[in-house]
């Protein structure tokens with residue numbers, strides 16, 4: 001580090017580094033952990049144990065004696081935040097986990113693995129902790145995509161963002177700067193949108209747009225901060241041995257763990273059998289939301305793909321059409337929003353289901369949703385259908401605001417246990433007929449104390465809207481939108497066709513939702529949402545993020 005750099009960056013934080021490390025710097029390893037399912041939580045603590053164990057071995061062997069102070073912290077996701085930007089104030093605030101001595105932060109998820117702590121610490125020693133930088137396995141978009149707010153639409157292939165499950169390494173200086181930007185309530189910081197969709201891309205973009213090496217001077221675009229691609233952080237585990245260079249130890253110090261095969265289905269494992277309930281398409285009621293103008297074009301595609309595995313399927317439309325057949329909701333079609341229609345669908349579905357004891361779940365989908373019934377069944381088999389369970393692809397709205405909330409985005413499909421459908425019909429109301437249905441549902445359920453549990457593999461957009469590596473890591477359960485795609489090809493290639501291709505590992509949720517987390521503590525009526533919606537402009541359906 002040059003002495004000039006020390007003057008610029010140092011003083012506060014790096015006096016110790018520049019003066020020959022009087023005090024050891026800190027390395028903070030944070031494991032961001034979702035509240036549910038329990039298996040993910042178990043993985044978080046197993047990761048934490050593994051890192052601590054490796055650390056003790058290094059200390060005993062005097063490999064890193066007092067070189068670094070290592071702190072390991074399992075960060076439970078609080079109800080509303082699951083993005084690093086939202087978590088920062090908590091790391092900096094009371095916990096003081098992120099402080100002036102922190103040189104490196106290793107940000108992990110439940111499915112991240114640290115295969116060599118020694119290799120990782122050696123690597124960090126070689127990197128410059130005084131630089132505003134972050135390192136990870138770089139993902140790129142193949143085309144501009146709505147899930148990334150169409151950013152860099154002219155040149156999407158050149159903007160790297162990290163694969164979060166592989167782990168991301170930040171310098172302390174960068175995260176302290178970010179924490180300041182977030183805390184100062186950000187008049188001069190730019191957020192692409194009120195929606196949190198892909199925390200990884202949004203983070204990379206926030207850094208690119210708001211962090212400059214010198215905050216007091218205009219910075220040319222050429223020195224903006226982008227993710228540094230790090231070969232020691234891998235999408236999956238690859239050892240040097242397989243790469244043909246034996247005896248050098250693992251090349252991947254951090255990597256993502258691919259999802260396991262379907263839990264609870266054909267599993268011989270006793271504890272999975274005990275935790276999971278065998279679930280098939282016959283246990284799921286599929287409520288498909290359509291309207292007259294799409295009866296021909298879209299329903300045909302569903303009938304040619306996933307319908308054959310979905311014996312309990314009903315098409316709910318603005319018009320009854322005996323030829324399909326569709327059921328009329330009695331609600332005129334609107335361009336966006338659909339709140340009244342969705343509430344009517346839930347009511348009609350409950351009537352239709354009646355006392356059919358076999359049906360445990362309701363899946364609400366659009367007429368341009370593609371899904372794999374076998375994979376949805378596998379996903380559900382380890383959740384408890386007698387409790388209030390709300391699963392889907394989680395998005396956030398205004399998460400940093402006190403009234404922000406999570407919701408499951410409609411196009412990917414929303415999974416509800418039957419008791420929860422009853423609760424919704426009883427408690428949730430639409431502020432207006434064309435309010436955004438999926439958001440109102442999320443808002444109401446949050447107010448009722450039901451968490452939006454993210455289900456990996458569900459997708460609000462088309463396969464080409466996601467980095468391929470992510471789709472390979474986590475076998476997809478659903479996609480949405482037919483434009484510019486061949487839905488039948490998507491169904492076979494990405495959703496495993498009608499067999500769900502059980503040889504492909506499926507989303508593994510091997511633990512039912514724990515009763516405690518989802519049980520309603522108090523049965524309060526759903527609060528009046530209209531005021532809030534007017535305030536945020538959400539009420540006008542034009543604000544809806546209709547993907």
Ligand SMILES: *[C@@H]1O[C@H](CO)[C@@H](O)[C@H](O)[C@H]1NC(C)=O
Pocket residue numbers: 184187188
């Ligand atoms: C925002 O930027 C303006 C000018 O660019 C500056 O005067 C102001 O102090 C900045 N506000 C904050 C909170 O940093």
Ligand SMILES: *[C@@H]1O[C@H](CO)[C@@H](O)[C@H](O)[C@H]1NC(C)=O
Pocket residue numbers: 274275276277384385386387512515
């Ligand atoms: C599901 O939840 C109910 C109520 O909390 C409980 O009695 C039951 O044992 C659970 N089922 C499974 C398979 O865990």
Ligand SMILES: *[C@@H]1O[C@H](CO)[C@@H](O)[C@H](O)[C@H]1NC(C)=O
Pocket residue numbers: 501503504
């Ligand atoms: C299932 O998927 C795997 C991996 O994509 C593929 O190799 C295999 O041929 C598929 N099996 C069937 C029966 O389609």
